[in-house]
Amino acid sequence: MAIKTKRSTKIAVTCLGWGIALWLFFPIFWMILTGFKSEVQAVSTPPKLIFAPTLSSYAEVFERASYWHFTFNTVIISVGATVGALLLAIPAAYSMAFMPSKRTRGTLLWMLSTRMLPPVGVLVPIYLLARSTHLLDTCTGLAIVNMLTNLPIIVWMLFTFFREVPAPILEAGRMDGATRWQEMTMVLLPLALPGIASTALLSLILCWNEAFWSLNLTSSNAAPLTAFIASFSSPEGLFFGKLSAASTLAVAPILVLGWISQKQLVRGLTFGAVK
Amino acid sequence: MATLELKSLRKTYLTEEIIKGISLSIEDREFVVFVGPSGCGKSTLLRMIAGLEDITSGDLLIDGQRVNDVEPGKRGLAMVFQSYALYPHMDVYKNMEFGLKLAGVPEKERSEKIQHVAATLQLEPYLHHKPGQLSGGQRQRVAIGRAIVRNPKVFLFDEPLSNLDAALRGQMRVELSALHRKLNATTIYVTHDQVEAMTMADKIVVLQKGVVEQIGSPLELYHHPRNLFVAKFIGSPPMNFFSAIFQNGGHDGSSVQLRDGTLLHVPVSPPDILPGTKITVGIRPEHVELAPASDDSGVVEVIERLGAITLVHVRCADGQIIVVQTDGFTTLEVDTPVSLKLPPQHCHLFAPDGLAFEACRRHPLAA
Numbered sequence: 001m002a003i004k005t006k007r008s009t010k011i012a013v014t015c016l017g018w019g020i021a022l023w024l025f026f027p028i029f030w031m032i033l034t035g036f037k038s039e040v041q042a043v044s045t046p047p048k049l050i051f052a053p054t055l056s057s058y059a060e061v062f063e064r065a066s067y068w069h070f071t072f073n074t075v076i077i078s079v080g081a082t083v084g085a086l087l088l089a090i091p092a093a094y095s096m097a098f099m100p101s102k103r104t105r106g107t108l109l110w111m112l113s114t115r116m117l118p119p120v121g122v123l124v125p126i127y128l129l130a131r132s133t134h135l136l137d138t139c140t141g142l143a144i145v146n147m148l149t150n151l152p153i154i155v156w157m158l159f160t161f162f163r164e165v166p167a168p169i170l171e172a173g174r175m176d177g178a179t180r181w182q183e184m185t186m187v188l189l190p191l192a193l194p195g196i197a198s199t200a201l202l203s204l205i206l207c208w209n210e211a212f213w214s215l216n217l218t219s220s221n222a223a224p225l226t227a228f229i230a231s232f233s234s235p236e237g238l239f240f241g242k243l244s245a246a247s248t249l250a251v252a253p254i255l256v257l258g259w260i261s262q263k264q265l266v267r268g269l270t271f272g273a274v275k
Numbered sequence: 276m277a278t279l280e281l282k283s284l285r286k287t288y289l290t291e292e293i294i295k296g297i298s299l300s301i302e303d304r305e306f307v308v309f310v311g312p313s314g315c316g317k318s319t320l321l322r323m324i325a326g327l328e329d330i331t332s333g334d335l336l337i338d339g340q341r342v343n344d345v346e347p348g349k350r351g352l353a354m355v356f357q358s359y360a361l362y363p364h365m366d367v368y369k370n371m372e373f374g375l376k377l378a379g380v381p382e383k384e385r386s387e388k389i390q391h392v393a394a395t396l397q398l399e400p401y402l403h404h405k406p407g408q409l410s411g412g413q414r415q416r417v418a419i420g421r422a423i424v425r426n427p428k429v430f431l432f433d434e435p436l437s438n439l440d441a442a443l444r445g446q447m448r449v450e451l452s453a454l455h456r457k458l459n460a461t462t463i464y465v466t467h468d469q470v471e472a473m474t475m476a477d478k479i480v481v482l483q484k485g486v487v488e489q490i491g492s493p494l495e496l497y498h499h500p501r502n503l504f505v506a507k508f509i510g511s512p513p514m515n516f517f518s519a520i521f522q523n524g525g526h527d528g529s530s531v532q533l534r535d536g537t538l539l540h541v542p543v544s545p546p547d548i549l550p551g552t553k554i555t556v557g558i559r560p561e562h563v564e565l566a567p568a569s570d571d572s573g574v575v576e577v578i579e580r581l582g583a584i585t586l587v588h589v590r591c592a593d594g595q596i597i598v599v600q601t602d603g604f605t606t607l608e609v610d611t612p613v614s615l616k617l618p619p620q621h622c623h624l625f626a627p628d629g630l631a632f633e634a635c636r637r638h639p640l641a642a
Contacts, residue, residue: 168360171327176374176425177348186373190364 028251034244042240057241058249064242065228067249074224074250076139078207081146082200085154088147090196093158094184098167108159111152119149119212130217139222142214146207153206154199161195162188198265201258208254225250277338277351277428277461278303279324284333286319286485293319295485296333301463301478306455309465310472311482311508317465318433320482324463325354325431337428348377353422354431357438359414361406367393367417368402374425392424395457412443419451423458432464436471448474469509473497481505491641498638503629506557512586514557514623515597521545521552521624529624529632531556534593535572541622543632555625560586560600562621568612573597575611589613 034042036053061067096104126145127136135141165188173187189196211226218227229250232243258265279301286294294316301307309317322328324335326347334341342350353374361370368389375385393399396416406414415435422430435451436444452475455462466472472479473493481488481496481504488508489501500506506514522530522538524545531539531554539556548554565587576596577588580603587599587607597615607613624632 166358166360168356168358169362171347172354172356172360172362172421173373174327174347175325175352175354176421177346177377178373179346182377187362191362 031244032248034240035248037241037244039239039241042244057245061232061242061245061249065231065246067228070223070225070228070250071253073139073218073222074208074226077143077146077222077224078204080139080143081150081207082203084143084147085151085203086196086200089151089154089158089199090189091184092155093162094188096155096159097162097165098170108156111155115149115152123216126213127216135217137218137221137223142217142222142224145213145217146210149210149213150203150206154203157199157202158192158196161192161199164195165191194264197261201261201265205254205258209251279429279461279463280334280336280339281324282334282336284320284323284335285331286316286323286328287331293485294323294331297482297485297487299480299487299490301461304459304461306462306464306475306477307480308472308476308478309463309480309482310467310469311488313467314484315482316485317467317482321354321431321433321463321465324429325352326350348374351428352431353425353427353429354433355415355418355422355435357434359406359418359438361414361417361421363406366403366405367398367409367420370406370417371421371424374421378425388424388426392420395423395454396420411439412447415439415447419454423454428461430458430460430462432462434466435464437466437468451475469511473509479509481508483508494638495641498641499631499634500557500623501631503555503557503625503631506623506625506631510559512560512598512600514559515563516555516557516625517595517597518553519556519624521548521550521554523550524632526635528619528635531624539617539619539622541619541624541632542635543622543624544635545624545632546626546630548626552627554627556617557623557625558617558621560598562618563597563599564616564618565589565599565601565605565607566614566616568614572614573612575607575609575613578607578609587613589615591615 033049035057036055037048037051038054038056041048041051096108130136130141130145133141135144169191170183170187173183178186209226210224211230214224214226215230218224223231229243229246232239232246279299281297281299281301283296283298284294285292285296297320309320311317319328323330326342326345330343335343337350337352362373365373371389371392372385375388380388389402390399393402396419398413398416398420401409401413401417406417409417415438418435432451436447439447448471455475464471464475476493478490479493479496480490483504489496489505491499491501496505496509500509503516507516517534519531519533519539522532524530524543526544528540528542529545531541533539533556541556573589573591575587576590579586579588583603585601585603585605585607587601587605589597589599591597599615601607626632
């Protein structure tokens with residue numbers, strides 16, 4: 001009896017899980033589907049599930065805008081921001097995790113609190129700063145802004161991962177004659193690699209999908225994929241077919257990356273079994 | 276090889292003083308054990324010597340050189356941690372190689388040294404195993420190997436056996452002693468286990484609350500504890516204590532009156548105290564003698580038979596429990612009335628400030 005109950009619970013939970021997953025996935029599914037419809041099919045009511053797929057939207061998207069240009073910008077900005085943030089965050093998290101001072105806790109909380117501010121609150125000062133340093137509409141400018149906005153989260157995550165590494169292992173390194181730098185690069189980083197990888201992945205995803213600063217600080221030269229999507233939603237009205245095709249093209253790479261690195265992500269988030 | 280000198284070492288965290296001015300010298304090739312209850316500062320003191328903790332004030336000298344500000348890796352010390360602290364991402368060979376590599380030892384020499392140490396510690400079959408694949412005892416050996424291979428001036432051990440089970444601990448204790456004889460290196464060993472301290476040390480440093488309570492050879496601490504704390508801490512089962520009244524004394528001994536009126540003449544010379552002062556008498560369980568009861572001075576309450584010896588807990592007339600160690604063949608039973616005999620030559624007297632009376636004659640093994 002008990003086993004039966006357990007089994008039925010299991011089935012119910014599985015159904016619930018699938019239900020929620022499908023519900024969450026539906027918009028993406030609909031977006032992909034709409035991308036293969038003509039503009040007329042895309043707006044028809046009731047919406048059509050069965051239709052003759054067409055690549056016309058994709059063809060038009062590729063004709064109207066240089067997808068590769070936008071993708072290239074996104075890659076440069078995301079990778080640049082992530083590498084930059086890691087270079088700053090690793091030493092910061094290392095010192096906070098292993099050489100905490102009276103103010104470490106407060107600093108961490110303060111850093112996180114900057115994420116609570118709505119970005120639009122600092123739009124004008126950041127815009128003016130970017131303008132006066134000639135960083136408007138440059139990949140460098142956008143990468144710097146992305147790096148700085150994500151830095152608090154990255155430091156927090158790395159701090160948590162580093163804290164999982166037992167301090168005596170690092171001390172053993174120091175006793176063996178390692179300098180602080182060697183201790184960090186030869187002992188700490190290899191041990192925290194899964195955590196660093198999942199942090200980097202998260203940062204890449206955040207930067208890839210970032211739209212607010214992309215739309216406000218770039219126009220054409222440095223515009224990333226989010227700006228590419230937005231360019232299909234304006235002046236002449238909404239064209240759902242093209243918008244969907246463009247969106248699919250924009251999210252596809254990061255979706256595939258996320259899919260491939262699933263295992264790494266989960267391993268990173270369950271990191272802690274070093275001992 | 277090396278000598279160490281600690282000169283009024285102090286360590287303060289925020290406002291709390293953890294190490295309160297410790298001075299100590301350690302001879303070349305000496306095996307010194309820091310022992311004390313948890314929180315006494317023994318590990319902190321070891322970490323200060325290692326360079327893993329800053330020294331707030333005082334001087335630390337290795338071979339006469341002040342090393343307060345020298346990096347841990349440059350002090351010529353090697354440390355074995357309680358948690359082993361092996362590098363989990365490196366195999367046994369690389370764990371041992373790491374320090375040599377950082378020191379710029381050529382590859383051929385590194386390999387020779389590692390092979391030699393691995394042979395000594397019977398680690399050859401595991402050289403290419405990761406620490407995660409090894410048992411506790413094997414990991415401990417790797418940690419020791421990693422220390423030996425660097426050929427340090429001083430070995431530091433921070434409770435290295437406390438993560439092992441009892442049987443393995445006993446075995447490793449013997450192995451460590453044998454290894455020390457073979458390597459002949461100055462060693463500082465931290466433990467809270469008095470068996471480890473007694474069996475391995477040339478010299479024991481008993482610490483409490485950041486202060487040295489006594490420094491001496493194991494038998495010196497056993498026969499001539501300097502104060503109540505050391506008397507309680509060294510010896511298992513611990514020493515029995517009861518109060519008494521000081522009568523009088525001189526160079527040949529001191530007379531005290533126990534609570535039941537018995538007069539004892541103990542061969543220890545009194546400090547400057549007045550007759551009538553309340554003092555403490557201490558005697559180890561192995562020195563108390565049981566006699567057939569002539570009165571109702573005591574009753575056997577608990578008997579613990581350990582095989583070779585038996586521990587008899589006797590409740591005295593005043594309610595106090597005295598533990599007596601006898602042989603394993605005693606036929607005593609619970610509730611039997613017994614009387615206790617305290618041989619004066621084995622009694623220790625402690626003044627109200629806790630300091631022991633000076634023995635008139637030192638024990639031959641603890642001179």
